[in-house]
Every structure is written in C-alpha cells, then in structure tokens.
Amino acid sequence: MSSLEDSPLFITALSKGLSILTAFRAGRPSMSLVELAEHTGLNKSTVQRSAFTLEALGYLYKEPVTKRLRLAPKSLDLGTGYLQTSELIERSNPYLHELNRNVEESCNLLEPCGLDMLYVARFPSHKQIAIHMPLGRHLPMYCTSAGRAYLAALPEDESDAILMASERQGYTASTVTELDQLRALVAEARSAGYAYAQEEYFAGDISVAAAVVNADGYPLGAVNISVPFSRWTLEDARSQLAPKVINTARNIASATRSLRPVG
Amino acid sequence: MSSLEDSPLFITALSKGLSILTAFRAGRPSMSLVELAEHTGLNKSTVQRSAFTLEALGYLYKEPVTKRLRLAPKSLDLGTGYLQTSELIERSNPYLHELNRNVEESCNLLEPCGLDMLYVARFPSHKQIAIHMPLGRHLPMYCTSAGRAYLAALPEDESDAILMASERQGYTASTVTELDQLRALVAEARSAGYAYAQEEYFAGDISVAAAVVNADGYPLGAVNISVPFSRWTLEDARSQLAPKVINTARNIASATRSLRPVG
Structure with a gap:
C-alpha cells in the first residue's frame, strides 16, 4: 500500500x-x-x-x-452503493431467503475483506430478538465459521498466509488461537465442505458455514447459519444445518459461476 | 451549501x-x-x-x-458505520423484529434525508421472495407511506416546503403528483396517525406507515409495513396493519424520547 x-x-x-x-x-x-x-x-x-x-x-x-x-x-450513501450494485448479493438473496424460511434461523452472506469477513446480506431468525449485527460489520476469519469455510476453499498457501497474518486473540474462553489447531479445523472444513464454530467470537453463538465458489473453484464468500446455544447443540447444528448451508452455497454458486472475486 | x-x-x-x-x-x-x-x-x-x-x-x-x-x-466501511452507531436503529430493532414476527410481512425503519426517506433497518417478509431493497436505498417522501407519515408529523410549514421542493414525477400510473392532493393525503395522515400508499412508487406494493417522534413531538423517522398487492387489498392493510404500525412507532418513540433529529 x-x-x-x-x-x-x-x-x-x-x-x-x-x-x-x-x-x-x-x-x-x-x-x-x-x-x-x-x-x-x-x-x-x-x-x-x-x-x-x-x-x-x-x-x-x-x-x-x-x-x-x-x-x-x-x-449510508457512501457505503451502501455496494449493497445496491453487487451481483453476488443480488443473486444470493432469494436463496438466503429460502434457507431462512426453511430453517427459521439467522442466515447470512459474508464476503472477505483482508483478514476479516464482512456481513453483506442478512436474514434474521424469526424466533429470537435479533442481536444488532449490522451489515458491513467485520468478523475475523480465523475464529468464525464463515471465515474458516472461506479459508478452506482458498488455495492452501493463501489460506495459510491469512491464518499467519491474523492477530489471533481469544475473544472468548473457547476461541481457537493456536495455529496448528486452526490449520486442522480448516483442513476438516475442506474435506467436510463446511465449517463450524461454537462461542469463539460471540458468547452463546453456534454457527455453520459453507463457501460460495465461482467457476474457477475460487471462493467469493460464505453462507452461514447462526443459532443460539440456548436452543441448539453443536452436534445438532452440524447434523441438521450443515447439509442445508452446503446446499444453499451450491445453489448460489450455480447462480454466480461467472463472477470473479472482488478486491 | x-x-x-x-x-x-x-x-x-x-x-x-x-x-x-x-x-x-x-x-x-x-x-x-x-x-x-x-x-x-x-x-x-x-x-x-x-x-x-x-x-x-x-x-x-x-x-x-x-x-x-x-x-x-x-x-461498506464508509457507510455502514451509521448502522453501527445509530441509537435510533439499535433501539428500534427489537420492536421492528416483534412487528415482523407478528404480521409476517416486511417491516422497515426509514429516516429522512433531504426530500427522501432512507431505509435504515429492514426485516423482510417470511412469505415471499424478498425484492432487493438494500439498506440506504432512497425513496421520495411525497409518494411513499413512510414519507407521508414523516411529513404529517412535521410542522406544517416544513412539510409543505418539502412537498413544494419535491420533483413530483409519476413513477407509476398511480403516483399522486398534484400538490393539493398530496397536501390532503398528508393532512389525512396527520389526523389518522398513519399514512398509506398503493403502487405509487413500486408496482404491486401496498404500504402503511407511522412516524416515530421524539419528546418534542418532532419526527425522527417512520416505521412501515409493506405488503404485496397479490395477497392484500389497501382496505385490509389499512384496517389490519395500520393499528400495528402505529403501536410499533409509539413503542419505539417511548424508547427514543431523548433523541434529536439528525441532519
């Protein structure tokens, strides 16, 4: 720079x-x-x-x-132009909305920005009072399901470079910060096709996520479903929600095959 | 300027x-x-x-x-800071979410910006595929329910100045553009406590809205419910949804009494 x-x-x-x-x-x-x-x-x-x-x-x-x-x-005029001009967001919205109606939990699209993921589309849960999680909010990649799903879809050298550059701090007692553990979680996400995280960034939050990839297999972003610890276990989220988030990410990928990663 | x-x-x-x-x-x-x-x-x-x-x-x-x-x-970093720092949005969110769960239709908060209203919070309908209506999108005041609800809560000279300054174009065949008709609709909203519009900006859209006012009685913004023409009539929206949008706007007003209008 x-x-x-x-x-x-x-x-x-x-x-x-x-x-x-x-x-x-x-x-x-x-x-x-x-x-x-x-x-x-x-x-x-x-x-x-x-x-x-x-x-x-x-x-x-x-x-x-x-x-x-x-x-x-x-x-808002200075930033929300992106929300109005992004083909990825526009093409993803119907699939996110369908997923949201199906699982009745918070369903989101996130895009990468440096070492972070940004919320760019959000369909809140019907069940609980929404926490204030505005669009444009940054989350670190290394300790969130969306971030790890994105990392798992990147070429391994790019993924590793991001993990090494990340300021791996413990947001909660559960945040995984150790490099080899994070590499193992990303490798697990790569083979499973989805990533998960439990209370690593927000207390009380469980989430599963899958990457949206373009025709070259390069990730454009990630879809996640976020559920509260009060109503879900990590095991149930992984068995019941992961297949749905993978399916939605695939449907979005089919609709966005020609897009290139931005930035 | x-x-x-x-x-x-x-x-x-x-x-x-x-x-x-x-x-x-x-x-x-x-x-x-x-x-x-x-x-x-x-x-x-x-x-x-x-x-x-x-x-x-x-x-x-x-x-x-x-x-x-x-x-x-x-x-997004340049614009969504407002979404992260606005007390009005943060305090409104739980009430909008509750309204959204109750009516199961699209419920929104809009704030004034010049001659327009801006979407600043949005809870989409569970029923239909969401149209792409991103936060920060501008809508003209004169021909939308949120705009007229806001105008009705303004001092009459301010409201009239906005109507006169507005470029009153016909977005659809139903858009009201005639100044005296608009004044009558604003006066009707003032006495009824809510405003309505049918297909004046978007084809197929019916909406009702009520202003959120602060302790001085000055409007900070407006809550609206937007429903499709395919499932609703204007009469049903007015009789069934207007009382709910008024109630939500009042609850938000109680939570935001000390706020001042911004801008």
Missing part, C-alpha cells in the same frame, strides 16, 4: 477525509474534534477541515449542545 | 472523491473513467486521481479484463 500512497496520483486529502468517516464505530458513536484527531492520528487542523467538509456535505452531524460529531444517515 | 463550499475550510478534493463513490448505483454498477467523469461532472484528471486513491485504499475494484471500476466490499 505504501508505494501506492507515494504515487503522485494519490490524493492524501481524500484518504485522510475517509479515515474520519471510518473512525466512528460501535463504542464511539460521537466524537469531539480532539477525539477524532486521537483516533485517526491526523493533526487537528486536518481533522477540523475534513470534518467541516463532511458536515457541509451532510455526512456528519454536529450535536447542537455538545458540539460532538456523529455520522448522519446520508453517510 | 454553496457558501459552505466557498469556505477556506472546505476541502474540494475530499468532496470530489466522495462524489466518485456515490456515482455507483443500481443500473450502473461498473464504470470506466470516462463514464465516471460523465456521471460526476468532474474532469478526467480528477477522476483518474480520485479513482486511483480509492482503489489503492481498497474501496474500488478494477475488473481485470475490462478495466471498469466497481465498488469493493470494503466500501
């Missing part, structure tokens, strides 16, 4: 302004200019001018009393 | 770069540099440098053969 950033074509002011937008996250929904400077590493003058510009364009909103900045609904 | 853009604080390079991101929409998922220049009104050199920067940062993706540009999944 750094060589690209050194190119005379690279617009630093654009890059810095975008980093302001991505600084707002769950846990810091509003920030002062000083906090924005801290979280972006930009100097105060750049933060002030960027924030002024983003506010003038309607992407940021300044709270009247506190003067703290927040993202405004219009900021 | 133009006075803000003339300010020495305004960063033109940031504004221009953002306009590249928002140029990708349903109907033009991929563009060449020449097409991007056409659709943004920017000169070719600015387009080239902005696109180079956005590609270097991972937000755009260049198709290997055609060299056409597309949004990459990472672009």
Whole structure:
C-alpha cells in the first residue's frame, strides 16, 4: 500500500477525509474534534477541515449542545452503493431467503475483506430478538465459521498466509488461537465442505458455514447459519444445518459461476 | 451549501472523491473513467486521481479484463458505520423484529434525508421472495407511506416546503403528483396517525406507515409495513396493519424520547 500512497496520483486529502468517516464505530458513536484527531492520528487542523467538509456535505452531524460529531444517515450513501450494485448479493438473496424460511434461523452472506469477513446480506431468525449485527460489520476469519469455510476453499498457501497474518486473540474462553489447531479445523472444513464454530467470537453463538465458489473453484464468500446455544447443540447444528448451508452455497454458486472475486 | 463550499475550510478534493463513490448505483454498477467523469461532472484528471486513491485504499475494484471500476466490499466501511452507531436503529430493532414476527410481512425503519426517506433497518417478509431493497436505498417522501407519515408529523410549514421542493414525477400510473392532493393525503395522515400508499412508487406494493417522534413531538423517522398487492387489498392493510404500525412507532418513540433529529 505504501508505494501506492507515494504515487503522485494519490490524493492524501481524500484518504485522510475517509479515515474520519471510518473512525466512528460501535463504542464511539460521537466524537469531539480532539477525539477524532486521537483516533485517526491526523493533526487537528486536518481533522477540523475534513470534518467541516463532511458536515457541509451532510455526512456528519454536529450535536447542537455538545458540539460532538456523529455520522448522519446520508453517510449510508457512501457505503451502501455496494449493497445496491453487487451481483453476488443480488443473486444470493432469494436463496438466503429460502434457507431462512426453511430453517427459521439467522442466515447470512459474508464476503472477505483482508483478514476479516464482512456481513453483506442478512436474514434474521424469526424466533429470537435479533442481536444488532449490522451489515458491513467485520468478523475475523480465523475464529468464525464463515471465515474458516472461506479459508478452506482458498488455495492452501493463501489460506495459510491469512491464518499467519491474523492477530489471533481469544475473544472468548473457547476461541481457537493456536495455529496448528486452526490449520486442522480448516483442513476438516475442506474435506467436510463446511465449517463450524461454537462461542469463539460471540458468547452463546453456534454457527455453520459453507463457501460460495465461482467457476474457477475460487471462493467469493460464505453462507452461514447462526443459532443460539440456548436452543441448539453443536452436534445438532452440524447434523441438521450443515447439509442445508452446503446446499444453499451450491445453489448460489450455480447462480454466480461467472463472477470473479472482488478486491 | 454553496457558501459552505466557498469556505477556506472546505476541502474540494475530499468532496470530489466522495462524489466518485456515490456515482455507483443500481443500473450502473461498473464504470470506466470516462463514464465516471460523465456521471460526476468532474474532469478526467480528477477522476483518474480520485479513482486511483480509492482503489489503492481498497474501496474500488478494477475488473481485470475490462478495466471498469466497481465498488469493493470494503466500501461498506464508509457507510455502514451509521448502522453501527445509530441509537435510533439499535433501539428500534427489537420492536421492528416483534412487528415482523407478528404480521409476517416486511417491516422497515426509514429516516429522512433531504426530500427522501432512507431505509435504515429492514426485516423482510417470511412469505415471499424478498425484492432487493438494500439498506440506504432512497425513496421520495411525497409518494411513499413512510414519507407521508414523516411529513404529517412535521410542522406544517416544513412539510409543505418539502412537498413544494419535491420533483413530483409519476413513477407509476398511480403516483399522486398534484400538490393539493398530496397536501390532503398528508393532512389525512396527520389526523389518522398513519399514512398509506398503493403502487405509487413500486408496482404491486401496498404500504402503511407511522412516524416515530421524539419528546418534542418532532419526527425522527417512520416505521412501515409493506405488503404485496397479490395477497392484500389497501382496505385490509389499512384496517389490519395500520393499528400495528402505529403501536410499533409509539413503542419505539417511548424508547427514543431523548433523541434529536439528525441532519
């Protein structure tokens, strides 16, 4: 990346302004200019001018009393274009919806982004109150079923490079962080055609996932079904839900054969 | 806006770069540099440098053969921060989910943005194959139930200013575009506590909506239920679904009393 950033074509002011937008996250929904400077590493003058510009364009909103900045609904325009233009999402939606009606549990499509998977389509369970898991949310690949299903469909050297580059931290007491154990889980997913995880990222969550591959056999993303520990065991999820998630991933793959991996 | 853009604080390079991101929409998922220049009104050199920067940062993706540009999944990071930081969405989700389980039809939360409403939360129907209606999609206020419910909760001068500023085009043969008719529909929604629309924007769609207001009585957004013409009549939707959408909007309002309108 750094060589690209050194190119005379690279617009630093654009890059810095975008980093302001991505600084707002769950846990810091509003920030002062000083906090924005801290979280972006930009100097105060750049933060002030960027924030002024983003506010003038309607992407940021300044709270009247506190003067703290927040993202405004219009900021959705900058990111949800992808949701409106992705052929993978559009072609997957009917199959995800069918799966969701069939299993009556949360069914999702995730796509890779660096060392993470991103939620790009989501059909929540009919049964429980949905946890707030918005589209665009990142999950690490190494400790989630969708991530491991994706890794298992990658060429082994690419998969291994991602595992080695991942910051393998323990989100729960159950998170698998040991490299050889993760390699074994990915190998197991490769032969079984699906991956699973239990409470490795979210407490109380069990999930199974299968990769969606294109005509070259290269993975575009993964379908997962996520169920609560309160109503399911890992064994039941693997025996009852894994065949369905594999089937849905295959149906989506048939509808997206010609697509290429993005990014 | 133009006075803000003339300010020495305004960063033109940031504004221009953002306009590249928002140029990708349903109907033009991929563009060449020449097409991007056409659709943004920017000169070719600015387009080239902005696109180079956005590609270097991972937000755009260049198709290997055609060299056409597309949004990459990472672009979701720029917009979905709002979904992750909005208290209105987070507090509304459980009520929307409950409504969705109760009526088994598509239930949504929309927020205002200029002359439009934006989908910010969405629980699709269990019954039909979902149409692709992604979060962040814009709908005009004047001809949608959510928009009219929002307008009805605004002070009358603000509501009227929006109606007059709206480009009132006929999306279907049923779209109401005549100003006095629209004023009458908004007044009807004001006294009934909900708004309705039938096939005014989408063919085959019937919807009812109620505004979510804060402690000052000012609208923050609207809840809607959207049902297909194939299974519902407008009369049934009004008699059976309107009381439920009003009730949900009230429950959300109780949970969001302290929030202020954004933007």
